[in-house]
Amino acid sequence: MERLLVLVRHGQSEWNLKNLFTGWKDPGLTEQGVTEAHKAGQQLRDLKLTFDIAFTSVLSRAQRTLDIMLEELGQTGLETLKDQALNERDYGDLTGMNKDQAREEFGEEQVHIWRRSYDVPPPGGESLKMTAERVLPYYKSEILPRVLEGKRTLVSAHGNSLRSLIMELENLSPEEILKRELGTGTPIVYRIDENGGVLSVQDLAD
Numbered sequence: 001m002e003r004l005l006v007l008v009r010h011g012q013s014e015w016n017l018k019n020l021f022t023g024w025k026d027p028g029l030t031e032q033g034v035t036e037a038h039k040a041g042q043q044l045r046d047l048k049l050t051f052d053i054a055f056t057s058v059l060s061r062a063q064r065t066l067d068i069m070l071e072e073l074g075q076t077g078l079e080t081l082k083d084q085a086l087n088e089r090d091y092g093d094l095t096g097m098n099k100d101q102a103r104e105e106f107g108e109e110q111v112h113i114w115r116r117s118y119d120v121p122p123p124g125g126e127s128l129k130m131t132a133e134r135v136l137p138y139y140k141s142e143i144l145p146r147v148l149e150g151k152r153t154l155v156s157a158h159g160n161s162l163r164s165l166i167m168e169l170e171n172l173s174p175e176e177i178l179k180r181e182l183g184t185g186t187p188i189v190y191r192i193d194e195n196g197g198v199l200s201v202q203d204l205a206d
């Protein structure tokens, strides 16, 4: 039985372009983001992949990316579960702040710690560890059971919600996941074994 799980980070958003901390804010995709979403869908189509179910967050950049990919796949209207458990990590007080300005105000090192440490949350926000503590229970209760029963599954979500999931899937240490940057609109294709372990991973970044 095929057990397929594809993860995609949303295409470039208006706030990615403006270099702002985004978190739970809900900017739309840029034109480039729309193009990236079409390309992601085309890449999946070229691999002849189709899906039985999709998951996304409650944020429009991930939902729109999913809709565009489904259009490319000829699968609009696919059963889709939307849940805030898959939202981007909450950036707390940094939300809406320019990342370069934050570096000037708080220093390069502090901003790097807030962005890429495993368990230091930004003020009022979530660390990657806290993000994992909501993403992984949702993955285990809603997503993985479907994958294990053979439903080909597409997940459209966010840089940090997906990093917390990839850390678990690929068994990465906090140090390893911190170095892992996910490109916007880049599908990662996993084949999963009967116990939920990863048989193979294919990153479609070019």
Ligand SMILES: O=C(O)[C@@H](CO)OP(=O)(O)O
Pocket: 016, 020, 021, 022, 023, 088, 089, 091, 115, 159, 160
């Ligand atoms: O701003 C954000 O919400 C995220 C993802 O774009 O940024 P970072 O790469 O700093 O975690």
